Amino acid sequence: MAAFHSIEPPPLTESLVDLVAQRFRVLGEPMRIRLLDRLREGEATVGELQQALGASQQNVSKHLGILHAAGMVSRAKRGTSVVYTIADPAVFDICDQVCGGIRRQIAGLESILQTSLPA
Amino acid sequence: MAAFHSIEPPPLTESLVDLVAQRFRVLGEPMRIRLLDRLREGEATVGELQQALGASQQNVSKHLGILHAAGMVSRAKRGTSVVYTIADPAVFDICDQVCGGIRRQIAGLESILQTSLPA
DNA sequence: TGGCTACACAACCACATGCTTGTGCTAGAG
DNA sequence: CTCTAGCACAAGCATGTGGTTGTGTAGCCA
Incomplete structure (x- = not known):
């Protein structure tokens, strides 16, 4: 765990650099920024997010999957819908x-x- | 300027969303992360950065150009060399x-x- | 002046990524 | 059980982007 201290600047590990870059790239898409901004107001279903952003259901679902894989949002099935929430x-x-x-x-x-x- | 206050969550402007995303994407490349991490130790020339990262001169120069265009680093000619520094x-x-x-x-x-x- | 060093710029190629289309799956309604 | 709504997954296309190669330019040195 000592490898992740950033108080004394250690030359970043190659794998850690990749992790940081990947995390930044997740936030490097306007659609995902908008999704997070909308989720800032509270949890929302895919349909609500789709209507709020005016995008296709598949596209919204795809970006939500990326955000979920990055651990930034969390899913929760509620009936036939899936509710997303800010995880981090x-x-x-x-x-x-x-x-x-x-x-x-x-x-x-x-x-x-x-x-x-x-x- | 009122559009950039983030205390009371205003629905992000489309252009602002693009700016934020673009800025994140600049940080979304391992090579650029490493460049910034090296510059954290202090100013450095292109050759020093090239040797520190083990990359080609053209590639280092290209990424430095992107970081410079994003306003994150600043150039300074010193003799035949160009010294880069963290700007932000x-x-x-x-x-x-x-x-x-x-x-x-x-x-x-x-x-x-x-x-x-x-x- | 000629040559060399250090760097930036442009063209090219290969790959990653976003968006669309099409489809499968699950849960509730009837 | 069937139908529909809601969502995720996969393939395909178009675009953006990283890396290399090649070249131009500015500043020393002999």
Whole structure:
């Protein structure tokens, strides 16, 4: 377990690097971001998510399967439906940080525009 | 700017979702993770990064270009070399959180293995 | 000036991935 | 038992992306 401490920077193991990259790539699809954002409001069935995002049932199911395989959401059969829930709330902290980085970037761009376009 | 507040969950704008996804995808490549991890120790030239990762010069340069376009690293010409530096330290906080998520996941898997494999 | 080093850029190929179409499976309604 | 709704899985196509090869360019050095 000592290999996963990030306090003292150890040169990341190759397998750990792959795990991190894979996890990032799961979050690197707009559809999955939207699914997680919708699930932020609470649990939802596949049909509800499908209607909320305006996508095909198969596509929604596929992305939900990827999110489930990554351990970010959890399934639960309820009648004929399947209810999905956020399994790892830490995903939102990560998204917030990414949004923060984007916000800083945009702020920087705006300051440049304001200085170069005095009009 | 009100569109980027994440305190009260607003339904993410489509363009913002794409930005977030794109940013995640930049971090979704093992080579780029390794580059950032190496740059964590301090600035480095392309040649040093190339030797540290054991990759081709063109490939390293390509990934560095992507990281630079994403605003995560910054260039600086020094003689004939080009020195790269971490431009947005927040990336490491994100990586740490992802590592934390993986750690929790592995811990969960271990507990399952220990209960199902008493030997 | 000629050559060399260090790096970036562009074209190409191979592979991974997203979306659609088609289909199978399960649970409830009748 | 049959029918339907809800969902997951598999194949196929189109696109995006990583890696290599080849080449152009800028900055030293002799």
